[in-house]
Each structure stands twice: as C-alpha cells, then as structure tokens.
Amino acid sequence: MTVRVGVIGAGMIGQDHTRRLTEVVTGAAVTAVTDIDTLRAAEVAARVGATALPTGADLIASPDVDAVLVTSWGPTHAEHVLNAIAAGKPVFCEKPLATTAEDCLRIVEAERAQGRRLVQVGFMRRFDAGYRQMKEVLSTGSLGAPLIVHCAHRNPTVPESYHSAMAAQDTAVHEIDVLRWLLDDEIVSAQVVTPRATSKRFPHLKDPQIMIFETSEGVRIDLEVFVNCQYGYDIQCEVVGEDGLVRLPDPAAVGVRTAARHGTNVLQDWKDRFAEAFDTEFREWVASVAAGTEPTGPSSWDGYAATVITDAAVRSLESGGELVTTDMKPRPAFYGGTA
Numbered sequence: 042m043t044v045r046v047g048v049i050g051a052g053m054i055g056q057d058h059t060r061r062l063t064e065v066v067t068g069a070a071v072t073a074v075t076d077i078d079t080l081r082a083a084e085v086a087a088r089v090g091a092t093a094l095p096t097g098a099d100l101i102a103s104p105d106v107d108a109v110l111v112t113s114w115g116p117t118h119a120e121h122v123l124n125a126i127a128a129g130k131p132v133f134c135e136k137p138l139a140t141t142a143e144d145c146l147r148i149v150e151a152e153r154a155q156g157r158r159l160v161q162v163g164f165m166r167r168f169d170a171g172y173r174q175m176k177e178v179l180s181t182g183s184l185g186a187p188l189i190v191h192c193a194h195r196n197p198t199v200p201e202s203y204h205s206a207m208a209a210q211d212t213a214v215h216e217i218d219v220l221r222w223l224l225d226d227e228i229v230s231a232q233v234v235t236p237r238a239t240s241k242r243f244p245h246l247k248d249p250q251i252m253i254f255e256t257s258e259g260v261r262i263d264l265e266v267f268v269n270c271q272y273g274y275d276i277q278c279e280v281v282g283e284d285g286l287v288r289l290p291d292p293a294a295v296g297v298r299t300a301a302r303h304g305t306n307v308l309q310d311w312k313d314r315f316a317e318a319f320d321t322e323f324r325e326w327v328a329s330v331a332a333g334t335e336p337t338g339p340s341s342w343d344g345y346a347a348t349v350i351t352d353a354a355v356r357s358l359e360s361g362g363e364l365v366t367t368d369m370k371p372r373p374a375f376y377g378g379t380a
C-alpha cells in the first residue's frame with residue numbers, strides 16, 4: 042500500500058520532507074500540498090505531481106490524503122493537528138506540537154477521545170543512530186544509575202529574527218525531548234543563566250545560555266546553548282553513571298594529516314547532521330501508517346511535556362536565572378503513565 046501524504050506548509054522543512062517522502066522513503070507519495078503562499082504550494086505540488094489545495098482543512102478532508110504532515114509555522118500547528126484528529130487521520134507534526142501548553146493539552150484530550158494514537162511529533166533525534174546506541178547502553182544498566190548529563194548544542198550563527206527565548210523553544214527543545222527519552226525520566230525544573238555574551242551576535246540576543254535541568258530521579262543536566270559559536274554545528278552529549286559514562290559519537294569524518302596538523306571537518310548545518318535521523322523518522326512513520334498501527338515516535342504527550350519544560354526555561358531566563366519548577370499534569374495511562 043502506498044501511503045498518500047498531504048503536506049501543510051511548503052517552506053524550508055516542508056520541501057525537504059516532501060523530497061524525503063517522494064525520493065528516499067519507499068511506500069509513500071505526496072498527493073496534496075497547501076501553503077498560505079499559494080504560488081509556493083503550486084510550485085512544490087507540481088514538482089511531485091501532487092494537487093495544490095487552498096487550505097489545510099481542504100487537504101485534511103481530501104479523499105486522496107491518508108495521512109497529514111504539518112510543517113507550517115508553529116502557531117498554526119494546533120489547528121491542523123486538531124482537524125486531522127477529528128478526521129481520524131494520522132498526523133506527523135513538526136515541532137512544536139503547539140506553542141502553548143493549553144493547546145498541547147487540547148490535542149492530547151482530542152486524541153484520547155479518539156481512543157488511539159494518531160499524532161507523532163517531529164523530534165528527530167530519537168531516530169539518530171548515535172542516540173539510539175546510547176539508549177541501548179543505558180538500558181543494559183551496565184553504567185549503574187545515571188547521575189549527570191553534560192550537553193552542548195552549538196550552531197555557527199543564527200539570523201536576526203532569532204530571539205533569546207528561542208534558545209529554549211527552538212534549540213534546547215531537542216535536548217529536552219531526547220533526554221526525557223534517553224533517561225526514561227521526567228524533567229521537573231529548569232534554570233537558565235547567562236555567562237558573558239559573545240560579541241558575535243545581534244545585540245538583542247542573550248548568547249550563549251547555560252541551562253540546568255533536574256529530573257524526577259535527581260539527575261542533573263547541564264546544557265550549553267551557543268548559537269553563534271562560529272566554527273560549526275556541534276552536538277555533544279555525555280551521560281555519567283555510577284559505573285561509567287556513555288558519550289554521543291561525532292559524525293564519521295575522514296581524518297586529514299597535512300602541514301604538521303591532523304584534523305577532521307566539523308559539519309555546518311543541522312540538516313546534514315541529522316539527515317539520516319530524519320530519513321529513519323519518516324521510514325518508521327510511513328511504515329506504521331501503512332500497517333495501520335500506532336506510531337512509536339514522540340507522542341502528543343511528549344509534545345506537551347516539551348512545551349511545559351521550555352516554558353519553564355523561558356520563565357527562568359526572563360527572571361534573571363531563578364529555578365523554575367515545571368507545571369506538568371500527571372501522565373495519563375493512555376501515554377504510558379499512571380494517571
């Protein structure tokens with residue numbers, strides 16, 4: 042069976058995922074595209090032999106669409122996801138699931154009312170081979186209980202439109218999701234402090250930021266977010282346990298020795314760093330839709346949790362570094378919890 046996907050939002054990542062669904066993943070086709078920029082929708086639709094439709098609601102209602110991909114701007118996600126749930130169609134939503142915790146909860150409630158999981162959120166790091174190997178090691182218990190996690194998330198530069206709260210909302214949100222999954226533990230507080238700011242940034246931006254999270258088991262996570270580090274796109278993660286540690290591998294790269302130096306290139310772009318993770322993410326999502334089974338990737342509950350935790354980090358940043366406890370509802374049994 043070919044899964045017929047409708048794409049809402051044909052911008053940068055919508056086009057990349059459209060290419061992925063049509064050229065990389067087998068068993069999927071993009072049959073409909075919509076964008077508030079109708080010219081863009083028509084152009085992307087023509088490229089893959091799909092139909093351009095006027096609105097997200099039209100696309101979700103289309104009999105030619107089995108599953109929906111939401112890659113529009115964050116504040117529009119909730120409306121499209123709720124419409125897809127109401128239509129009973131599987132929906133893959135790029136992060137964030139919604140920009141407020143209240144909207145995330147509305148989605149969670151709508152999905153529970155439907156009685157089966159329809160939503161997957163686009164946190165692609167769970168599909169990265171390195172993080173998956175770390176999870177395997179941690180699950181054997183050979184390192185003992187995890188105690189500390191050290192992370193760094195560095196981008197070479199960001200555009201002027203990137204503001205200080207985005208360090209949590211747009212950037213650290215990836216660590217927030219992947220660490221909840223890796224540790225199988227919940228984050229209960231956030232604190233954000235700012236060291237001396239780099240001079241190589243737009244003046245309105247606080248960069249770098251140091252984020253400290255605590256989990257319900259007492260694990261402490263320190264995360265450096267530095268989005269104007271100049272030298273490359275660099276993701277580091279090390280989990281320290283009672284009996285040893287496990288570290289995220291750097292992407293494979295050839296070593297070059299010349300002129301009395303030995304080095305490897307550092308990637309410059311998150312799209313290259315996580316290209317294979319994105320491919321795997323879509324392969325597994327398409328396979329679950331084709332099989333008619335529930336998706337196994339990040340759920341709408343994970344989308345809700347990520348939004349609650351990023352909200353706490355932003356509140357801490359705005360308060361000048363106070364420790365902010367998260368205000369999260371108990372996890373329902375529907376999402377593997379006890380409530």
Ligand SMILES: NC(=O)c1ccc[n+]([C@@H]2O[C@H](COP(=O)([O-])OP(=O)(O)OC[C@H]3O[C@@H](n4cnc5c(N)ncnc54)[C@H](O)[C@@H]3O)[C@@H](O)[C@H]2O)c1
Binds near residue numbers: 049055135
């Ligand atoms: N997983 C990741 O690492 C990752 C990376 C980049 C972006 N994203 C997420 O993907 C989403 C899109 O990001 P982008 O960089 O592609 O943005 P973009 O601005 O390039 O594209 C968004 C597109 O959505 C369209 N759009 C906006 N509202 C719409 C609506 N209601 N209906 C239809 N079309 C609409 C815009 O016209 C635009 O073409 C964001 O939520 C972003 O956070 C995730």
Ligand SMILES: O[C@H]1[C@H](O)[C@@H](O)[C@H](O)[C@@H](O)[C@H]1O
Binds near residue numbers: 211212215268311
């Ligand atoms: O939207 C991007 C993307 O999510 C990247 O993975 C992250 O490194 C960037 O900081 C963020 O701006």
